[in-house]
Amino acid sequence: MYEQRACVCDVSVVRVPLKSDFQLDMETMLKEACRPDVKIIFLCSPGNPTAVSLNIDDVISLLDSAYKGIVFLDELYIDFSGKESLARLVDKYPRLIVLQSLSKSFGLAGIRFGWSIAHEDIVFHFDKIRLPYNIGALSYSAALKALDHVDDMKTMTQQVLLERDRLADALRQIKEVKKVFPSEANFLMFQVDNALKVQEIMRQKGVYVSYKGNCLHFDDCLRISICTTKERETVLTVIRESCIEAKV
Incomplete structure (x- = not known):
């Protein structure tokens, strides 16, 4: 889906295939993806359709590398993995954005409600470009009710x-x-x-x-x-x- 959205916006995409164990090919990532002209790296953990969590050390290696762009980590399936979210690292790594959702573990895909966890500098730019009232009142109300029942x-x-x-x-x-x-x-x-x-x-x-x-x-x-x-x-x-x- 990220590639589709990029193509709709006429943004070029660099693909780096996962290894056969569904982990990042770090050598190729650092060579092909961590370039100055690559502005965002999208990762998914657990992956879809791989259903495998990425090695946390590999993700942190990307964040510790000389790469200056944003590392976007999709954690929509995190609640089924038994793994700890990397959202705890957004203060340490201001270039990290973590995505979560009510669509999977809460079973509320129909309300189309998710959120990003990011450093306040990134949130500032999000606020400048998002649509006014971008969350409908019914979805907002349902989300708040759901979060009362973790x-x-x-x-x-x-x-x-x-x-x-x-x-x-x-x-x-x-x-x-x-x-x-x-x-x-x-x-x-x-x-x-x-x-x-x-x-x-x-x-x-x-x-x-x-x-x-x-x-x-x-x-x-x-x-x-x-x-x-x-x-x-x-x-x-x-x-x-x-x-x-x-x-x-």
Whole structure:
């Protein structure tokens, strides 16, 4: 999405692919991304679709490097990772911006509410360019109500983590599933033959998954959001049937 927005604004993009373990290629980052003409480096931890948290030491190495631009860290899935947010570092590193949201762990994607945590100098410039009344009253009210129930969010998040582990274990028992990737998010990536065809068959059966075979390191992979306990067996049955039907 960051690349799409950049292209809409006619801003050029420098891509630095992640390594096969979904960590930063620091040698290439320092050489290709940390240039004077690169104004912002976008990082995502845990990543989408990687579902893996970046090595904190690598992020700090970027902040400690000679690079003078902004390091923007997307932490939308942080509550599922068990990792500590790097928002605590914004005073030490004034070039760091951390993004969080109510869309994931709070389950409130519909209100489109997120926030940046940044040094006051950056916030000053944000305030100069943001639209007046950029947050609608209904979303604002819903967000405040949600933030009064952080303990409930943590309880629900723990339930998601339990279901994630159960779903991952169950997927590994399906012989047609070649690989289930580790996850620190509220979704799983799994690999099957004919993934695009499997996705379409699953859609016809009423189970929607996202095809990620066009992403680096994810050949023939599908992404599935963590479902409820009641939904799990139905989803697993649909996956089994779809994989078998895709062979025909």
